[in-house]
Amino acid sequence: MKKTLTTRAADYNQWYLDVIEAADLAEHSDVKGAMVIKPYGYAIWERMQKILDERIKEHGVQNAYFPLLIPKSFLTKEASHVEGFAKECAVVTHYRLKMALDGKSVIVDPEAKLEEELIIRPTSETVMYSTFSRWIKSWRDLPLQINQWANVMRWEMRTRLFLRTSEFLWQEGHTAHATYDEAEAEARWALSMYEDFTRDVLAMSVVPGMKTESEKFAGADHTFTIEAMMQDGKALQAGTSHNLGQNFAKAFEVKFLGKENTEEYVYQTSWGVSTRMIGGLIMSHSDDDGLVLPPRIAPHQVVIIPIYKTDEERVAVEAAAHSIAQSLKAETMWEEKVRVHVDTRDNKSFGEKTYEWLKKGVPVRIEIGPRDVANNSCMMMRRDRFGKNPIELGVAVEEALKYLILIQHDLLEANMQNRLTRTHHVDSYDELKSKIEEGGFFLTHWCGDNACEKKVKEELKATTRCIPLAQENEEGTCVVCSKPSQRRVIFARAY
């Protein structure tokens, strides 16, 4: 049994903020639209970074770092990229401040105006590719596979902790290839890497698919996405990868000399996931008591809380606690050491510690008190279930490991069930209209015309999330205009 949570939109939003606060993950900063990621929230980000970074490097991609500031002219080189990003960028216009006449305040020195304004990167295609054009000379330089861990800034009108902040942290991969097919394979590799990661590590079951023309990345040939479903039935784009074709190569003169001594433009990809993933993780698994973390991403997988009254009891109980911790720490799960913490703080009561780790989503909690030591046992709790389970000390390590696997599995199962039961095949506009309010993914036929997408967006506040990759061709008619269609698209309300 798991506690239910409220699903009315307003309540769900509040619930989401409450979880973030209770788990001490992040808060609004004094800077408009920006968030402060607190140590525990950042620890989760570091876990994501570590695992993703390993997988990216395994694939042959190297990490590098490029400038934060982009000359304005760079952004204007690729026509559709300009349209997509120009309106939401922060601009640097001056390079110096000076004291005001009153001697107390500081003003922008009008003398220090930049000849060309600099844009704080909303994404790094342009700076990186202007550099790539110098790095790439021959077919032997390809493929070039570069990844950057960085912050980017998009001046969004409205922000939401983790899901949409003006500044966010991400990983952006950028590659250049000799052929279209190689680039296509790279973009699909990135997508499946993200899909594996969200499923196996974050216990989130996503739908991989292709974005429609109107929803694709500004400047891409086409865009792939993984779409996750939150517990309230709304969609969240959890990661994207783009086949950029030669669009940017032509804009930035990224050319190479081929085997036949002919000059050609490279084919490029870019792909990224951001701190938004943390938002998706929270909304996917948490309950009314706070955060629920899948063991593979949890900073602490097991927390042991000793219970005692006297110093004598404390010594015995903590010895037992540390003994379990030592044995657990020696174990390897998912190719990593098990992460165990013994909470020996003596200024917090037992109850306070229990609630703290509960709210922080620690998958397994173990309590050990004098009674347990006497019985040669302990109490073990799963974060995703109610109830305490008495476990013999001799098998505590074994059981804890079993719990971790079970929790990881069950969270994914629950998440997948939520997605599947709320995914509907819908064949009429009226049906879509009547069901859209309750949330979920709606697989409908769609003719491919932007006008039909627009109508749904304006009337039902739902957008096309993706054209799922795993589907057979199927004859049907567009749910909006009744023109013929060969495949289905997902409509949903989204974050």
Added chain:
RNA sequence: CGGGGCGUGGCCCAGCGGCUACGGCACCUGGUUUGGGACCAGGGCAUCGUGAGUUCGAGUCUCACCGCCCCGACCA
């Protein structure tokens, strides 16, 4: 940028024209506690968002400004 709501110790908030701005959480000191958010006693902490106005008197009424939150438009 529109629509709604709100600014009072670090946090949550009471006050609804009148004397020294109420309380809880948190914090500090001492003691007792610890099997699901401890208790007692004492203590420290406030230019009531900013500015102007009305008034004998403003946290309270009026206006302007600033900031924050929620709902839209925009988006990963």
